[in-house]
Amino acid sequence: MELPGFGKTHDVTNQVPPLADYNFFESDAALTAAVEREGAAWHRDALRRHGAALSAPEVLALAEVANRHTPELFTFSPRGERIDALEFHPSWHSLLALLRREGLHALPFSDPQKGAMVARCAGYFLHAQLESGSLCPLTMTFASIPVLQREPALFETLRDKLYTREHDPRDMPLAQKKSMMTGMGMTEKQGGSDVRSNQTRAFAQPGGAGRGAAYRLVGHKWFFSAPQCDAHLVLARTGDHAGLSCFYVPRFVPDGSKNGVQVQRLKDKLGNRSNASSEVEFVDAYGVMIGDEGRGVPTIIEMANYTRLDCVIGSAALMRAALVQAVHHARHRSAFGKHLVDQPLMRNVLADLALESEAATVLFMRLARAFEDTGNTPEERAWRRIVTPAAKFWVCKRALEFTGEAMEVWGGNGYVEEGPMARFYREAPVNSIWEGSGNVMCLDVLRAMEREPDAAQALLAAWRATAQQHGHSALGTALERLVATLGAAPELREASARRIVQQIVLVAQATLLVQHAPAAIADAFIATRLADGCGDSGRVYGTLPAQVDHAAIIERAFPV
Structure with a gap:
């Protein structure tokens, strides 16, 4: 006889359902507004379609499977020939086919028009929330195009294979293939x-x-x-x-x-x-x-500039992906008698993460516009040449702490490989290292400001005008502190390069939020990132003032 209550030990309760079937694009208010603002409204329908496709369960599964079945190297053929062949799981090629289908490997070059770079960066940001590894060959292919275009005879033989939206996974001579990476x-x-x-x-x-x-x-x-x-x-x-x-x-x-x-x-x-x-x-x-x-470094540095922008986008995408997972988890997981999202301290953490994510998004989208600017004005040069390496330093650094904090929202479930949070966290350090470490980026910012003082001054003047126009005294004060730091002796500037670059990015983000985000978002960001002492490295997420409407910030970031 079976005794009541015995033999049943595995009821599954209070576990969060998988996050799927939501639109990566339409659920992101900061991104959708930036696409309109920065000149890519014509690409909105394609982004909406792409954003919906990426959250389908079968597409989400591609990322998990591709990271479970690692590439395998075959050095020799069965006959002893040197082949150096790599075998990938079919999911890997499915991910690359998705990327090429959207033109993310070549869009501004294959279909040049106003806003094409912005459109491409927005699409790249969406895919980067799905899976990061497939972005590596794509971003290098994209960045190689302007370099190869400088060799017309060679580029003529490669153009069609670079521009096509069809992925060709075959390992064979290029003349026999439909596309190339x-x-x-x-x-x-x-x-x-x-x-x-x-x-x-x-x-x-x-x-x-x-x-x-x-x-x-x-x-x-x-x-x-x-x-x-x-x-x-x-x-x-x-x-x-x-x-x-x-x-x-x-x-x-x-x-x-x-x-x-x-x-x-x-x-x-x-x-x-x-x-x-x-x-x-x-x-x-x-x-x-x-x-x-003898001009190899200047030749290839153009490629590095594009890949640095993609590093910023990739890190911003990791933030966004980790944020929506954390918010989704908090809305479904209960502890101590109520949902996590209804607990004041958890709301503070999630709202703080949401501010960081939106600031990263408006920054990379502004950089995208600067990369396609044909007027080459001093201010646009400054965004490309000064703010890009600065953003690469700061946003990529912030992604490490951000993904760790979002993982903590999940608790132990975030620490195991079955879910996405561990994958996001493992991926977070790479963009700080690849294409120049943090110190390299910060020194590059200082060199750029010294070599193009007119561009630096134009950028600072534009930021000062925004602070004055919107009446943000804290933003204006932070900007003047930055100017004073830049006026220090050269040896002091180098030793302080990280602090200088941190200030540059925070002022850039605050200025963009003042211009383009709801006042509550901009005010909360400035109060917690630019007020005296708030930008110091000791700050942790979840320290917004108690009077800030945390729930409204979370709802804006990822609506129910």
């Missing part, structure tokens, strides 16, 4: 961010030397992301005193044979598991010089 490889064992210490050598082949000529490369790359790409742009030396030059190195040489780019191993890295990062050796590898000899 392009990567980049700069980092070597001894150098890290100091690429000028690179030792890879390039030797001209019979028939000429210099721009557009064929070379053979010998050397190594310590980090070679997405080695399955159809080509990579790399830096190498052509002589002891010639400096670094940029080379287009295809996966297969013109006669169809495998190029001498040998994958030594795949990196066992932190972060996403869907993409492959590798270490390679160039063994007499074929390459074509891009740009002038």
Whole structure:
């Protein structure tokens, strides 16, 4: 006889249902407003469709599966031929097909029109909330296009395969493929961010030397992301005193044979598991010089500027994804007699996270507009050249703490790999490291301000005018503190570079919120980020004033 109440130990209660079937785009008030404001309203319907598709359960599952089935390297064929082939789970290729379908690999170049960069950045932001690893080869492909366009003869042979919206997963000579992906490889064992210490050598082949000529490369790359790409742009030396030059190195040489780019191993890295990062050796590898000899760093820096913008967007997207998951969890999970979202301290934390997320969103969308500005005014140059590396430093840094705080909202459920929070948290550090660490970014900001003082002054003047127009004394005071810090002696400025850059980004975000967000949002941000002492590094999330309408901020961020 079965006794009542015995044998039943696994009732599932107070667990949160999976978050699915919501529109990534339409649920984001800050993003939808920025798309209209920054000139991409014509792309709204496509973003709405894309935003709905990304939250379908079967699409959400692609991200989980792609990160569970890691790429596998096959160095040799069964016959002993060197092939350096990578095998990916089909979900990986499905994710890349989604990205290409939306034109996120080339939109401003393949379909140039006003607002195209803004449209592309908004779409990239949506996909980055789904899965980060698939963005790596896409963002490198995107950033390579303006560099390759400078070599008309080569670009003519690549344009259609770069621009097409069809993903071709096949590993074969480019002439036989419908589309291509392009990567980049700069980092070597001894150098890290100091690429000028690179030792890879390039030797001209019979028939000429210099721009557009064929070379053979010998050397190594310590980090070679997405080695399955159809080509990579790399830096190498052509002589002891010639400096670094940029080379287009295809996966297969013109006669169809495998190029001498040998994958030594795949990196066992932190972060996403869907993409492959590798270490390679160039063994007499074929390459074509891009740009002038000895001008490799200036040639490829344009590519780095675009990828830095994508780092900002990717980190902002991690914030947004973690925020909506945290809010959804808090609305369904009960503790101590009521839902988490109804508890004052939890509301404070969620509202504070929402402010941070909206500030990151308005910032990257403003940068997107600056990247497509054709007038090249001093202020727009400042947004591109000064604020971009500053945003790359600050937003990417904030993503680490942000995703950790959002994970804590989930408690123990956030700490296990079955849910998305652990994946977001593991991914958060990469954008601070890739394309220049925090110190590199901050020093780059100082150099840019010194080299383009007219741009820096135009930017500060515009911010000062906004503060005066809207009557925000705290914003004006913070701006004057920034100006005073910039006036310090050069050696003091370098030692204070992180504080300076932090101030630049906070003032930039506050100015944008004052102009474009509800007054309550801007006021709360300024009161907690720019008032005396609030910008110090010791601040934690969940310290908004008690009188702030936390519930309204949460509702704006992610409506029920």
